[in-house]
Amino acid sequence: PQHAGISLxxxxxxxxxxxxxxxxxxxxxxxxxxxxxxxxxxxxxxAQVPALAWIPLAMLLLGIGETLKIVVIAKAAFVPVAMNTSAGIANVPRALVEVGETFRFSPLQMLRHVVLPGAVPPIFTGLRYGLTHAWIALVSVELLASSEGLGYLLVWGRQMFWLDTVLVAMIVIGIIGFASDKLLAAVEARLQRWRTDGV
Known part of the structure; x- marks a missing residue:
C-alpha cells in the first residue's frame, strides 16, 4: 500500500x-x-520525442529526485491532451457555432456554452490517453530512478527473483489505471448529459 500510494x-x-x-x-x-x-x-x-527519451537529459538537469518523476510524467500527459484539445475545439460543428451567433453570444459565452461542450468528447479522449501515458511514464521512470513506488517494486522483485512481488505490482498498476480511466469516463458521461437530455 505504501508503494502504491507513492506512485499514485x-x-x-x-x-x-x-x-x-x-x-x-x-x-x-x-x-x-x-x-x-x-x-x-x-x-x-x-511530441515526436517519447517521454522516456527525455529521461537522460532530465536526469542531467534535475537529478533523480521527485522533480524528475513529475516532469517526465507531465510531459507524457501533456502531448495527447494538447493535441486532442486543439483538434476538438477547432472541429466544433459549424452548426453549433451558428446557433451561438444567432443568439448573439459574446466570445466568452460562445466558449462556455458552445465550443467547450462541443469539444468535450475529444478533450476527454486526450485526458484518458494522457492518463494512460502518465502511468507508462511513471513505471518507466521508477524502474530507472527510484527507491520506492510500484516501478521500484518491479525491479526489486526481479532482482530478488520474487515473482509474486512482480505479479502483484503489475496487477495493482493495472487496477489503479483501469479505475482512473473509468473515473474519467464517468465524468465525461456526466458532462455530456445535455446530448441525451436534448433528444
Missing amino acids: LRVLLGFAVGAGAGLALGAAMGLSRRVDDHVRPLFTAI
Missing part, C-alpha cells in the same frame, strides 16, 4: 501539471489560428 501521488501530480498545460495550450491553438501557426511546428517536434 506521483501520477496525480504529474498528470495535473501535464494535463493542465495541455488543456491551456490546446485551447489556445484551437481558438487562434495565429497561435497554432507559430506553436505547432515546435510542439510537433517535441
Whole structure:
C-alpha cells in the first residue's frame, strides 16, 4: 500500500501539471489560428520525442529526485491532451457555432456554452490517453530512478527473483489505471448529459 500510494501521488501530480498545460495550450491553438501557426511546428517536434527519451537529459538537469518523476510524467500527459484539445475545439460543428451567433453570444459565452461542450468528447479522449501515458511514464521512470513506488517494486522483485512481488505490482498498476480511466469516463458521461437530455 505504501508503494502504491507513492506512485499514485506521483501520477496525480504529474498528470495535473501535464494535463493542465495541455488543456491551456490546446485551447489556445484551437481558438487562434495565429497561435497554432507559430506553436505547432515546435510542439510537433517535441511530441515526436517519447517521454522516456527525455529521461537522460532530465536526469542531467534535475537529478533523480521527485522533480524528475513529475516532469517526465507531465510531459507524457501533456502531448495527447494538447493535441486532442486543439483538434476538438477547432472541429466544433459549424452548426453549433451558428446557433451561438444567432443568439448573439459574446466570445466568452460562445466558449462556455458552445465550443467547450462541443469539444468535450475529444478533450476527454486526450485526458484518458494522457492518463494512460502518465502511468507508462511513471513505471518507466521508477524502474530507472527510484527507491520506492510500484516501478521500484518491479525491479526489486526481479532482482530478488520474487515473482509474486512482480505479479502483484503489475496487477495493482493495472487496477489503479483501469479505475482512473473509468473515473474519467464517468465524468465525461456526466458532462455530456445535455446530448441525451436534448433528444
